[in-house]
Amino acid sequence: MSVFTKVSHAELREFLRQYPVGELIGFTGIGEGVENTNYFVDTSDGRWVLTLFERLNYEDLPFFLGLMEHLSAHGFPSAMPLRTHSGQNLTMLNGKPAALVRRLNGQSVLFPDLEQCRQVGRALGEMHMIGLSYPGRCVNPRGAAWRAQTGRLLAQNTSDPAIRALIEDELAAQAGLDLASLPQGVIHADLFRDNVLFVEDRLTGVIDFYYACTDALAYDLAVTLNDWCFEPDGTLNPARWQALTAAYRARRELTDAERAAWPLLLRAAALRFWLSRLYDWTFPRSGDVVHVKDPEQYRRILVHHREHAPPAL
Template sequence: MSVFTKVSHKALTAFLEQYPLGALIGFQGIGEGVENTNYFVDTEDGRFVLTLFERLDHDDLPFFLGLMAHCADRGVPAPRPLRAKDGEVLRELCGKPAALVQRLEGASALTPNTAQCHAAGEALADLHSSARSFRLTAANTRGRDWRVATADQVRPRLPPEAAALLDTALAADEAARWTALPQGVIHADLFRDNVLFQGDQVSGIIDFYYACNDALLFDLAVTVNDWCFEQDGRLNRARYRALTEAYCAQREPTETEQADWSGVLCAAALRFWLSRLYDWHFPRDGDLVHIKDPTPYERILRFHTGGQPLSL
């Protein structure tokens, strides 16, 4: 959620005239995140989030916006896209595809307790269950082919020890039996800053713009890697038990998922190490651009490749 495209007061006012939302009160750019331009927008009728899609085009967006509405209809606390006066949810602003969604109440728990980890595991399982009936599909743009291609781009910029780790992680990724794992719609980016809480209860799941069809276990691995590891690469076992037990209580893992869990955890860590390495070495222009340090994911990868396999 960086700001790559500046939106003027005049342009936003004209944009909002397409919606039945009353007059603009104020707006503010959101600096977190790395992919799209986002603003908080306040009008006479409420509080919203405006997203300008920097890389996705009009053909990509019905999947994401439709999934958010589908999940919200089924009780998942996802932000519902707003329909303009003509009934459409997708518009254009500053030459970019744009959409308004509800701004959900609550705040992220950047140092979650075990109750919040338990709630996050339940919420992920609920999302997977609710999304089963969603009929649109989308490939994972950060899938294995992307991971291999991006590894080739960043490898020349890595010191020998990191390059060796990269090759070990790629081998683990290749060994995972991806097609044998249960598939479905996944969030693919359920980091702590994409889950909102009121107390210990999940009040919002946001930023669906990496959602896709892939192995459900990969989604759990992405979530575990962010929620259950400390910045120094140590596993917080209490958080790990709380999150995985809550998820598995609603969707019992198959034998193949249990056997391939370590490799999937490694692949999920590799995905975010690579994206952060790429952004670090090939930064994009923009205001309030947030480039995340790749080091924490290098540490998580070292844990997963260090002979300390985790079990579900």
Template sequence: MAVYTEVQDEDLSAFLATYDIGTVLSYKGIAEGVENTNYFLHTTVASYILTLYEKRVKETDLPFFIDLMQHLAKKGLNCPLPVNNRKGEALGRLSGRPAAICTFLEGIAIRRPTAQHCGALGAALAKLHLAGSDFERVRPNALSIDAWALLFAQAEAQADNVSAGLSRRTLQELKALEAEWPAGLPSGIIHADLFTDNVFFIGGEVSGLIDFYFACTDAFAYDVAICLNAWCFEVDGSFNLTKGQALLAGYQSVRRLEPGEVEALPVLCRGSAMRFMLTRLVDWLNVPPGALVRPKDPLEYDRKLNFHRHVKHARELGLAA
């Protein structure tokens, strides 16, 4: 939610001169995306988003993300399409950072989604999984179960200052997840961060998915679990079963979950809650002085994890019997 890198007008004009997308009419730094700097860019040809990749995104991963978005857009998914410059490259350098220009997607992010939104999101997620199924590149999920113990090690000493008992709860859960984590589920490209900020709607319809910078190769059902956590809990911490039903029905209207996925859904929900609790906890404990971004509350995900500990079957998350 910040402009980390300021782009000077001369630099932008020189950068744009390598593309065939006209000249600048206006550009504004926008509060979108937590990791990168984004500008709304209007040229004599169209509107775009100019992204400067900041340090949290590994530069060696960028070709994967760019290729993925180009692949998904070609398949008809409404996602930002990285535009190639005259040399046929979508990735350049601007103001000292790697940079890309993507097509602009209309739509608004819904902060308090209804069941209708959850249904549309579920279908969009399944379409993403299908559209990515013939993408040939692979990127392991760097924030899945293998990473969690190390993440927690960075935070363990201070965890109980954030919430009494958090350290013990987390260690127990990490052990349980280690034992129960499923293998061999249907896998492919997952978004891995499909929070409400990353989904645009016009009316009740999904008009675009954005921010593919956590996308990776992992179990499709894990992506479903991430969305159940991000979309179907109320502000008071309660799970809204109607929204869960809508999300899962929407998903299955496009891609049917296999029996193994259904069975794994509760543990995947716990794992996904763990992943976001941990990264938020580490961020929470490491706010640099003068930070422009307020960290998100890790305990929101601790509470979600606690809810999922009592779930025995995907039906309790809204799966049709």
């Protein structure tokens, strides 16, 4: 979440008239994340998050908002999009597609304990199962084709031969991974610590579904593990890993094909976020508040997976 598009008090007050939210009290930009413009909004009828979509395809936005509604309808603690007086969950503000969702209670955690990891694993497995009944479909915009294209671009634009060699070697290895042959479904694709909310050890919300897509379910588990179970220095925390994977498998067991592909899945998930962060670092975007994450963390995670076999599932 960053602020690329500024919104004035008068513009927001007029925008909110189309929603059943009461009068505007105040709002503030959110400086975390990297893709969309986001504001916390307080009104006389509640607390909300306003998102202006900066780079996502307009045609894909109903997939994200419909998914959030589908999950909420099945009891999953997803942020729920608010509909306008005329029944729309997608509107326009300052020339950008916009959505208003109710702000969930809770806070993200920087250093999760084992119970929080168990709850995240359980929630991810539950989301995957509920998602099987969601009729929408959206191609992963950060899938294998994007990783190959972005990796080649970054390899050409780096002056560091070690980075170039790592990208090229990993892309060659990833050519042997066929994600389409693995069980498919709706994935969050970005279930990092800052996208899960807790009140103490109780999971109260899963947010930011704007990377959600249709892809290999086990890849989503790999994305989640890479964030929740690794220390800042790139070393694995085995206790967190065990807690999260056991809770996930209690809701959805992995297939033999997923287990066979598991080492490369972990590497693909690490490569995806290393490349996206390295891209933002190499080609920075302008904005009022822009949050650029350090790519080094995911380089270390990728190297760890290349040098160590993962714990047994």
